[in-house]
Amino acid sequence: MAIALETCHALREAAALLGRAPAARFLGGGTLLVRALNEGEADFSTLVRCLDPSLAEIRASGPRIRIGAAVTMARILATRELDFLHSAARSVGGPAVRAQATLGGNLFAPPPYGDLCAALLALDARVSVQSGYSARDVSVEDFLRERGNGAGRTLVAGVELTRPRDSRAFRFLKVSKVRPKGVSMLTMAARLEESGGRLSGVRVVYANMAPAPARAAAVERALEGRRLDRTGIEAAAAVASEGFSPPTDSLASSWYRRAVAPVHLSRLLTGDSKRSA
Amino acid sequence: MSHLTLRYRLNGNERADLVAGDETLLSLLRYRLDTTSVRQGCRQGTCGTCTVLVDGEPRLACITLAATCEGCAIETADSLPGSGGLHPLQQAFMDHFAAQCGFCTTGMLMAAKALLDVNPSPSREEVIDAIGGNICRCTGYEPIVEAVLAAATAARAGATPPAAHRHC
Numbered sequence: 001m002a003i004a005l006e007t008c009h010a011l012r013e014a015a016a017l018l019g020r021a022p023a024a025r026f027l028g029g030g031t032l033l034v035r036a037l038n039e040g041e042a043d044f045s046t047l048v049r050c051l052d053p054s055l056a057e058i059r060a061s062g063p064r065i066r067i068g069a070a071v072t073m074a075r076i077l078a079t080r081e082l083d084f085l086h087s088a089a090r091s092v093g094g095p096a097v098r099a100q101a102t103l104g105g106n107l108f109a110p111p112p113y114g115d116l117c118a119a120l121l122a123l124d125a126r127v128s129v130q131s132g133y134s135a136r137d138v139s140v141e142d143f144l145r146e147r148g149n150g151a152g153r154t155l156v157a158g159v160e161l162t163r164p165r166d167s168r169a170f171r172f173l174k175v176s177k178v179r180p181k182g183v184s185m186l187t188m189a190a191r192l193e194e195s196g197g198r199l200s201g202v203r204v205v206y207a208n209m210a211p212a213p214a215r216a217a218a219v220e221r222a223l224e225g226r227r228l229d230r231t232g233i234e235a236a237a238a239v240a241s242e243g244f245s246p247p248t249d250s251l252a253s254s255w256y257r258r259a260v261a262p263v264h265l266s267r268l269l270t271g272d273s274k275r276s277a
Numbered sequence: 278m279s280h281l282t283l284r285y286r287l288n289g290n291e292r293a294d295l296v297a298g299d300e301t302l303l304s305l306l307r308y309r310l311d312t313t314s315v316r317q318g319c320r321q322g323t324c325g326t327c328t329v330l331v332d333g334e335p336r337l338a339c340i341t342l343a344a345t346c347e348g349c350a351i352e353t354a355d356s357l358p359g360s361g362g363l364h365p366l367q368q369a370f371m372d373h374f375a376a377q378c379g380f381c382t383t384g385m386l387m388a389a390k391a392l393l394d395v396n397p398s399p400s401r402e403e404v405i406d407a408i409g410g411n412i413c414r415c416t417g418y419e420p421i422v423e424a425v426l427a428a429a430t431a432a433r434a435g436a437t438p439p440a441a442h443r444h445c
């Protein structure tokens with residue numbers, strides 16, 4: 001089946017087109033969509049691309065940051081003000097994939113992908129969504145909940161987030177069986193900000209422990225209000241897999257994921273991510 | 278089927294080609310323009326053998342729609358040799374036995390060129406990262422890493438890359 005490519009110049013125009021045509025998909029970098037096309041697995045008849053400059057914009061000079069959905073992993077890596085996101089962006093594929101893979105596409109990427117999405121969930125980012133002519137902001141959690149329903153029909157314009165207070169306040173770790181560039185068996189991200197020496201507003205996220213990146217509520221409860229010392233880390237590790245029924249797939253069994261989660265969580269929390277990567 | 282005229286530069290030459298909206302850059306370059314240095318491997322973006330440069334960035338031709346390259350400069354391995362002979366990377370690949378069956382070689386060369394163009398003095402880790410999306414099933418990667426490091430040294434010195442020690 002031949003696929004049509006429509007080019008729009010304004011966000012609203014692209015969103016309206018997506019809303020009107022059920023078999024249309026928004027084209028980000030195309031690393032997943034064109035692959036589906038090659039595999040004969042395309043469930044779309046039209047690709048919509050949008051050249052609105054706002055989609056490629058990065059505003060990162062202050063504490064509140066906005067990143068357009070068409071910003072690629074390579075551009076995140078080339079932006080010094082986004083250094084806290086570099087480990088997550090660098091973990092996505094090789095350089096050629098990173099030159100093409102967009103933030104917007106990562107929010108929709110199915111497992112084992114979605115590494116940057118996990119980081120954005122841990123950082124409590126807000127997703128700007130354009131549906132037809134209306135725009136709204138939703139949390140990454142709500143976005144992921146709704147994602148299945150209207151996949152491809154809504155247009156993500158970008159994300160907004162607050163810069164972590166310091167470089168140690170955000171941690172990211174990707175466990176892969178193939179080095180240097182394998183897909184994730186387990187990805188973890190955490191925002192660990194302190195107030196008076198105690199953790200406050202802790203957010204810990206796992207990817208590939210559930211069908212979509214998800215917060216580890218038991219770990220967050222175990223850490224909240226504590227010091228990030230050995231006792232705190234042990235308390236978190238003890239409940240590392242609580243609330244998760246991880247999938248069994250070609251990368252690992254459910255049992256294995258649950259068994260190794262405490263080890264990798266401890267490494268994430270002690271800042272020893274290199275041993276897992 | 279909707280077609281559009283794609284204006285771009287291929288290895289320094291201005292071109293305009295009619296492309297279908299769903300045509301990949303691999304299909305255009307390899308099958309229509311006979312640029313056979315752009316290899317077809319997995320068609321999933323996983324093996325890297327179709328790596329070309331688009332405006333200086335490494336890109337996987339198999340998962341890039343040609344139509345998205347409007348106004349871009351595309352470089353393939355055919356562009357590497359200069360008037361003075363082989364590119365330092367090509368010479369170093371020969372000297373360091375970095376090609377065996379050769380199937381990955383053109384993609385490896387372009388991935389390495391993308392690195393050296395922006396970082397003439399890469400570390401070993403940076404070289405490993407740069408070729409991290411390219412699969413080689415013959416060499417074990419080490420000769421390729423050595424070749425890229427040698428090419429970088431040679432290019433900085435403006436000379437022929439130092440040859441590997443031969444043990445035969």
Ligand SMILES: Cc1cc2nc3c(=O)[nH]c(=O)nc-3n(C[C@H](O)[C@H](O)[C@H](O)COP(=O)(O)OP(=O)(O)OC[C@H]3O[C@@H](n4cnc5c(N)ncnc54)[C@H](O)[C@@H]3O)c2cc1C
Pocket residue numbers: 025026027028029030031032033034035069070091092093094097100101102103104105106107108109112113114115116151152154155156157182183184321322323
């Ligand atoms: C070899 C290879 C290795 C990879 N490794 C990794 C990895 O390590 N980690 C990882 O996370 N991912 C990985 N990926 C997957 C993928 O490249 C990334 O997830 C990427 O960020 C997807 O973005 P894209 O722009 O290419 O998406 P596309 O292919 O363009 O789109 C993917 C989906 O998102 C939708 N979409 C894209 N942008 C928008 C938008 N702005 N609004 C609405 N919908 C949108 C599309 O309609 C489509 O449904 C890999 C892919 C390949 C080919």
